């Protein structure tokens with residue numbers, strides 16, 4: 001049966017596009033675990049949408065489970081195999097930028113294009129694709145779409161869902177759904193593309209997308225800021241957003257332990273401010289005039305200092321300052337690498353509730369004897385907080401204990417167990433903490449309608 005599927009796939013595609021046997025040992029399920037060989041039936045490397053469709057048609061007819069692989073940077077186990085008998089469709093060879101249209105301000109791409117290449121192609125035309133996060137050098141645009149990735153500039157430009165105008169996708173049975181329009185407004189019935197955005201490869205394979213670009217900003221200014229309590233962080237967000245009148249693009253929060261962890265050895269990066277403050281904010285404004293915008297930022301920070309909203313600030317005055325300031329934020333491997341038996345989280349909750357929730361959660365985590373690292377940080381302007389937690393031992397019971405500590409308060413706070421990374425395998429058991437039974441049932445109804453045999457990323461997101 002399995003040999004017959006491989007033969008059918010080889011006949012429909014081309015033997016060079018299908019890896020089996022020994023060749024699978026070179027493959028893996030995540031960029032952080034390249035030393036663990038992939039346990040799958042086969043890997044397909046399509047170059048066209050038609051090849052994806054042909055492969056899925058065969059898998060559908062044979063009730064063959066399929067896992068889609070993008071850049072393998074997700075943080076929720078969504079590219080793992082569940083029984084080792086899946087066929088992997090890997091999108092890496094669908095990596096063409098088909099068009100950059102500077103008049104419509106759109107880019108049409110195949111799904112396997114690396115996010116950083118999208119950003120660079122936009123920059124070449126004096127445009128900006130605002131989606132930005134630490135994994136940009138490996139994550140593919142199809143993966144970003146399938147996880148509805150957020151990142152560092154959501155506050156101003158929205159999540160991936162706000163940056164996609166059109167999508168082409170292939171359903172489980174091989175049907176191609178193509179809507180690659182360059183239009184912003186389209187109320188002609190249901191917005192089908194949104195179903196594929198954030199559904200983690202469970203409803204179909206995204207093969208192409210039309211991305212929305214914006215005019216490139218002419219200025220970029222940044223500052224690190226020290227603050228004495230969480231209420232001042234909320235006050236500063238409102239103060240800067242109002243004062244910068246629309247140019248505030250990032251507002252990232254770090255608890256003191258995290259700032260220290262990011263800027264002391266083994267980190268190669270030096271601190272931007274003394275370790276005197278419980279909270280540190282890194283902010284960015286993107287505007288139209290470098291000199292004027294810098295003066296505006298300095299003036300606002302001086303006012304915030306005078307009003308005692310902030311305790312200290314360091315402004316980036318050069319390009320190398322900017323690189324240094326943002327390297328601290330973007331190189332998450334610095335703190336994740338310090339977290340042995342690590343667990344990573346991306347919860348969201350209303351902004352005013354974050355200070356108390358994090359303080360109480362950190363206290364509970366430190367009471368777990370084997371916990372030796374607790375690093376909270378986050379896209380606080382989006383109500384999104386990350387935790388990286390390290391511990392000296394590993395067991396299923398410990399993983400659950402830490403999950404429960406982080407997730408349990410979120411229901412009453414009106415939060416979510418996933419702000420941006422998705423559910424995958426890791427958070428499936430916790431979906432009901434932030435979604436009602438009726439919502440989960442509707443998700444299952446949609447899944448059944450679009451993938452009746454349940455072959456797409458079987459066992460991920462929904463039970």
Ligand SMILES: Cc1cc2nc3c(=O)[nH]c(=O)nc-3n(C[C@H](O)[C@H](O)[C@H](O)COP(=O)(O)OP(=O)(O)OC[C@H]3O[C@@H](n4cnc5c(N)ncnc54)[C@H](O)[C@@H]3O)c2cc1C
Nearest residue numbers: 070071072073074078133140142143146149150151201206
């Ligand atoms: C250092 C680091 C920093 C990160 N920072 C952020 C951050 O700030 N914000 C944020 O939102 N995320 C962040 N992430 C996680 C983020 O979700 C992923 O980096 C990215 O969006 C996934 O893209 P990928 O190509 O690696 O997809 P993969 O990991 O390969 O896949 C992710 C999911 O999408 C599916 N998939 C992939 N491609 C397709 C396709 N073409 N069609 C259908 N399904 C597909 C897969 O089956 C899987 O379910 C970070 C990750 C790392 C490692």
